Amino acid sequence: MDYKVLIFSGNFQYGVVDDFIEGIVDGIGEKYQIVQVNLSDKSNLASILTASLFDNVKFIVSVNALGSDLIPHFPVMNKIPFFSLLLDHPLHSMTRFYGTNMRLLCVDKDHVNFARLVGMNAEFFPHAARVKSNSYLDKSFESKDGILFPASFFNVDAIKEKIIKFFPQGFELLNDGIVENINDFLLKLGFMDNRRTPMIQLNKNSIGVLIQCDLYLRARRRLQIIQDFAQCGVSLNIIGSGWSASTKLDTHRYYEPEPFNELIQRMVRSRFVLHHSPGFNLGLHERITYPLLHRTMVLAAGNDYLKEQFKPGSGILFYDEIDKVESLIKSVDDERYSENVTRGSEIVARNYMWSKSVSKHIQ
Structure with missing residues (x-):
């Protein structure tokens, strides 16, 4: 059969x-x-x-x-x-x-x-990647330039209004200084903890509000990162939808969204791709796997999971403070860059390809 x-x-x-x-x-x-x-x-x-x-x-x-x-x-x-x-x-x-x-x-x-x-x-x-064509690969690091940040604009104020309308107490909890992502917020509400009864029940309406809370946390953090880089004088090449004259910062360059195959080529031409985790602290993202597979370094705030998967010198340049980013980037010469992307692409090719993941998990 x-x-x-x-x-x-x-x-x-x-x-x-x-x-x-x-x-x-x-x-x-x-x-x-x-x-x-x-x-x-x-x-x-x-x-x-x-x-x-x-x-x-x-x-x-x-x-x-x-x-x-x-x-x-x-x-x-x-x-x-x-x-x-x-x-x-x-x-x-x-x-x-x-x-x-x-x-x-x-x-x-x-x-x-x-x-x-x-x-x-x-x-x-785990999030994975694939190579569609070897023509994407570029081993000439001298031509690579800039920090690419794939990021669309989300209107924080509009999202905030929706949350306050339906869950005002939740909005207060979102801003208590401890909550950084949706996982933190769910824990704050009593989920993920067998010792507590959650503050709200999950139903169609509450799920909709929680999704807005997730979007709010992401948008708030994304805008903060963009502002922090600007204040430190580090320019980003931001590509995504929704940016207008009133939301753009002069320090950065902005580009309209483009098909993914063209975005990959833009990754190849970039010196770094900036990864901002949307709350995936125990997982990967295409902003990590695809650049590394295509021999472009990733710039990311470190967390324990990422540092465990990608040891120092394995393609991800971790930073703790944004005001140190410029000096960190300058410390990566072409030889060190080549060593990093070689190790990084090998790790992704060995462990994080969609085709290999399927054989392990789907059968």
Whole structure:
């Protein structure tokens, strides 16, 4: 019997997630027939979504719990292993996956803990990368220039208004000086702690507010980093949507968002890619894996997990204080740079490729 693998996808901005899905397809290889269904393409979806679609399916794969809404209509899906890669905190997909038999693949260990807390089958699936073409690779470090920071603008004030309207007490807790990311906030609310009863119950409305809290924390920290770099006179090449004349700082250069394959080429041309963790303190991010794989160093505030995965001299230049960044960067000459990106790309190629992750976790 010839088995097939069913992959549910959608329309994703800039092709970032599409690249991840292609990496997963690479990992599945030629062992199974791949059937990919774009759930965002409504034109012929009705003719595709029939009972026969699930015949001889070995397993199902999706991103961010896409396809979970089909389970009530096709009960056979309950008998087929259904893996979903969550690229963000589980809160962002919880209204989709909660109560299903999906097997969640989480890119951060704290995400795994939260998903299991709400009764889901979850495991750690580190963020990975793939090389589409060797033409991206550039071994001439003299031509590399600047610090690239992929970051879109989020309106902190608009997000703040939503939180205050529905959860004013929560907004006070967000600003008590201890909370830096959504994991800290959930702990503050009593989640992730068996000794306490959470301050709020999880339902559709509260999950929506918690997502806004997550966005607020990310946006606040992102703007602070950009301001701190400007105050230290370190220029960033910021690429992303939403920036206007009133939100741009003169120290930095701003670029409109571009397709992911073009962004990778921009990474290759950059001396460093700045990584700002969106609360993934026990996991990786594409701002780490893709630059390193393509032989560009990463600039990042250190945390224990990252430092354990990438020892000194392994492609990530860690900083503790932003006012020391300029001198740190100047200390990396071409020889040291070459040694760093060689080790860094080897680590990613050995441990963090989508294709290899699939063989370990999805079968």
